[in-house]
Amino acid sequence: MQGVGYRFFAQDVAARLGVTGYVRNLFDGRVEVYAIGDAQQLKALQGELQQGPRMASVSHVNVSNAELLPEYSSHFTIEQSN
Secondary structure, eight states, rough: OTTTTTTHHHHHHHHTOOOEEEEEEOOTOOEEEEEOOOHHHHHHHHEEEEOOOTOOOOOOOOOOOOOOOGGSSSOEEEEEOH
């Protein structure tokens, strides 16, 4: 998945939807997105992430609940790989 602009795509979609959080590449080739928003925003984000940017091939999107991280409640960033 990496190398097709997925992180920038995720950042653009999040900004358009008003979602905060982060996106980052993982060392195993997956991309992690941590998102804060209401149910409608998160559902729309999930749909967009499943589609991905034009050159991406997204096999699946896993969704799970996570602890609210206040440091990401006001913006959406591209983080360094983890």
